[in-house]
Amino acid sequence: MFFTSKLAYALASLAVLLGVPHNYPPGPHLVWKFDTGG
Amino acid sequence: MFSTPTVVGDNLFIGSCAGKFYALDKTTGRIRWTYDIHRDGNQKSFHGDPLVIGDRIIIGTDYSCDPKGIGHVYSFKTTTGQLRWKHRSTGVPTDIIRQGSRVFFGTFHDDWSLLDLESGKVQWTFSSGLTNPECVMIHSATAAESRLFLSSLDGTVYALDAETGKVIFKRVLPATPTTSLVFRDKSLYVGTEDQKLLRLDARTGMTITELRMEATPTGKLSFAEGRWYVFLENRPQRQGYLAAVDGELTAVVWKTAESPTWASGRPHFWKSYVVAGNCRGEVAAFNASDGRPEWTLKVPGCVRSIGDSRDMLFAGVQEGTVFAFRLE
Numbered sequence: 261m262f263f264t265s266k267l268a269y270a271l272a273s274l275a276v277l278l279g280v281p282h283n284y285p286p287g288p289h290l291v292w293k294f295d296t297g298g
Numbered sequence: 299m300f301s302t303p304t305v306v307g308d309n310l311f312i313g314s315c316a317g318k319f320y321a322l323d324k325t326t327g328r329i330r331w332t333y334d335i336h337r338d339g340n341q342k343s344f345h346g347d348p349l350v351i352g353d354r355i356i357i358g359t360d361y362s363c364d365p366k367g368i369g370h371v372y373s374f375k376t377t378t379g380q381l382r383w384k385h386r387s388t389g390v391p392t393d394i395i396r397q398g399s400r401v402f403f404g405t406f407h408d409d410w411s412l413l414d415l416e417s418g419k420v421q422w423t424f425s426s427g428l429t430n431p432e433c434v435m436i437h438s439a440t441a442a443e444s445r446l447f448l449s450s451l452d453g454t455v456y457a458l459d460a461e462t463g464k465v466i467f468k469r470v471l472p473a474t475p476t477t478s479l480v481f482r483d484k485s486l487y488v489g490t491e492d493q494k495l496l497r498l499d500a501r502t503g504m505t506i507t508e509l510r511m512e513a514t515p516t517g518k519l520s521f522a523e524g525r526w527y528v529f530l531e532n533r534p535q536r537q538g539y540l541a542a543v544d545g546e547l548t549a550v551v552w553k554t555a556e557s558p559t560w561a562s563g564r565p566h567f568w569k570s571y572v573v574a575g576n577c578r579g580e581v582a583a584f585n586a587s588d589g590r591p592e593w594t595l596k597v598p599g600c601v602r603s604i605g606d607s608r609d610m611l612f613a614g615v616q617e618g619t620v621f622a623f624r625l626e
Contacts, residue, residue: 287623288623289623291624293327298618
């Protein structure tokens with residue numbers, strides 16, 4: 261958990277430094293998917 | 299998955315091509331209840347959109363044009379999946395539409411029926427008398443206060459008396475209808491093979507306005523905030539378009555090109571976007587006011603249906619998966 265949060269923080273910081281918007285890519289984000297089998 | 303994912307309360311309803319009807323928790327995708335239509339005979343898929351009235355959801359099934367296939371119209375209680383009634387038919391690929399306290403639908407054989415909403419009992423039936431050897435998809439009908447309108451397999455537009463099923467008028471249009479009919483504000487709207495959108499007088503069937511388009515209108519028309527949104531298709535050139543047209547059909551407001559063509563059933567209006575899907579797995583959103591591209595999602599499969607709740611967007615692909623998205 262510690263490692264994961266550190267990694268997320270590092271990636272977020274890098275994104276800010278690179279000027280990438282926090283919601284990149286723009287638009288809705290996948291929440292879940294469900295396969296009906298056909 | 300051709301049937302539009304439909305939200306009622308916290309439930310998302312999807313009718314699959316594999317023969318199951320699902321109620322899912324719209325926020326998690328977990329199953330709340332299912333109904334397997336195979337238990338009722340040789341039927342396979344859901345193609346038309348369901349109708350939601352109060353605490354019930356009504357939807358049709360079919361086995362395409364298989365001569366040994368059957369279909370049903372089902373009425374389920376939305377919260378529990380309890381079957382209220384089922385009506386056996388020859389295959390119902392159209393949307394279920396409401397006419398007062400009754401529901402209306404068509405079959406692959408161009409037979410049309412009006413059922414009582416409470417009991418599922420047949421009120422009357424209408425048939426064009428035509429056959430469908432090439433298994434052409436039937437266009438869904440539309441309803442006004444006391445009339446039902448449909449386009450038959452030979453392209454004739456019929457207005458039927460909702461009480462009796464008698465023909466009030468029928469009109470052969472100059473070209474075959476290529477979209478479903480839509481009734482709105484005393485007029486009927488339809489796209490035709492000769493690359494036109496028509497506005498017809500719903501009392502007589504006569505043309506009030508026609509608008510020449512870049513290509514042939516296809517699928518279902520959508521109306522939102524005073525505009526029509528329509529897919530266009532030039533099959534020989536494998537060129538598609540999404541167009542916005544003013545509500546009176548006097549001018550194209552904007553249009554965007556798409557190659558080869560859009561695959562979802564209709565342009566889907568969501569928030570300030572018009573959303574469309576294709577068989578490359580793209581779900582693309584355009585600014586509804588000017589057609590400017592806003593964002594594109596990518597999913598594995600051919601996007602056939604798009605639905606939404608206020609905060610979520612749902613895309614169903616032909617391969618059988620539904621994807622849920624949230625706009626942060």
